[in-house]
Amino acid sequence: VCGGTRAPRQPGKRRLVIRSYTPIRTGKGWLTLLVKKYSDGVVSSHIFGLQKGAELLMRGPVEGEFAYQPGRYQNLVILAAGTGITPFVGLLDTILGPDSKDACIITLLTFNKTKEDILMKDTLVDASECNPQQLKVVHILSQPTDGTAAPKGRFSPDHISEFLPPPGESTHVLVCGPPAFNTHCKALLQAASYMPSMITVLEK
Numbered sequence: 001v002c003g004g005t006r007a008p009r010q011p012g013k014r015r016l017v018i019r020s021y022t023p024i025r026t027g028k029g030w031l032t033l034l035v036k037k038y039s040d041g042v043v044s045s046h047i048f049g050l051q052k053g054a055e056l057l058m059r060g061p062v063e064g065e066f067a068y069q070p071g072r073y074q075n076l077v078i079l080a081a082g083t084g085i086t087p088f089v090g091l092l093d094t095i096l097g098p099d100s101k102d103a104c105i106i107t108l109l110t111f112n113k114t115k116e117d118i119l120m121k122d123t124l125v126d127a128s129e130c131n132p133q134q135l136k137v138v139h140i141l142s143q144p145t146d147g148t149a150a151p152k153g154r155f156s157p158d159h160i161s162e163f164l165p166p167p168g169e170s171t172h173v174l175v176c177g178p179p180a181f182n183t184h185c186k187a188l189l190q191a192a193s194y195m196p197s198m199i200t201v202l203e204k
Contacts, residue, residue, distance in 0.1 A: 019043040020062060024089035024120075034086045034119065066174065066200045068094065070102045074170040079155060079185050081111040081177025085119050087202050088174065096131050106135045107163055111155065111177065113143040138163055155185050160192045167194040176202040 023031040037044045050056065068091060076095075078088050088108070095102045112118050118139055128137045140151045140159065151159065165171050173194060175185045182201045189199055 017042045022087040022090075024086060025093065026090070034083070034089070036083050036119065066202060070095075070100070071104075073104050073172045075165040075168075075172070076104050076106045077164055077171065077173040078106065078108040079111070079173065079175045079177070080108065081181040082117070083119060084176035084178075084181070084202075085110060087176055089120060089123065092127055092135070096127055096135060103134070105133075105165075107165065108135065108137045109140055109155070109159065109163060110137070111140050111142070111181065114141060114145050115139065116145075136163075155181075155188060157188060157192065160188065164192075167192070167198055169198075171198060173199045174202065175199065179203075 021033045021035065024034050025032040035044055035047050037048045039045075047056065078091075080088060092106070092108075094100065095104055095106065108124070110118060110124075115121075118124075121139075124137050128135045138151060140153070140155070142153060144152060151162075164173075171194075173189055175182050175189075177185075182203070186199055186201055190196065
């Protein structure tokens, strides 16, 4: 979906500011969005300032860049930086849900500055504890603050060799984060023999 709000551009002028958000869960007549507030974020600040019962202009759904087919892959790798985790919450629910017969093994690597920046952390912990044979979650931190025993740094060839399954037709890698992160991950994956057809980059 897209959320929009009118925001000042210049004194006395207004423009429509639009941001795209992926619902993390949906139902008949409702949806749940994960929105991170940025100090200079026009739409996120507007959303956080809404009172209960207020209205927000939306449109959608917007056609996505990846359509998951149950049973298509043996291994699914997710590389998510910051709010890039958002598109994958619903996907995890689908694959790991109680009615699912999908045996796909998921390796999820999240990339954040500190552990406090990890979004949906409790949800991911619960999912991995309930599905230890099917979901592995690794949090990689660039600026750990308390000696956290977690992998550190940017996505690297070492992460590929340590955590990712080998490339193959039954393996697919999903990447979502800032443009620089997406470009960096795609380049390293291709250098490690993951073909372009094995990689899908989702733009935030």
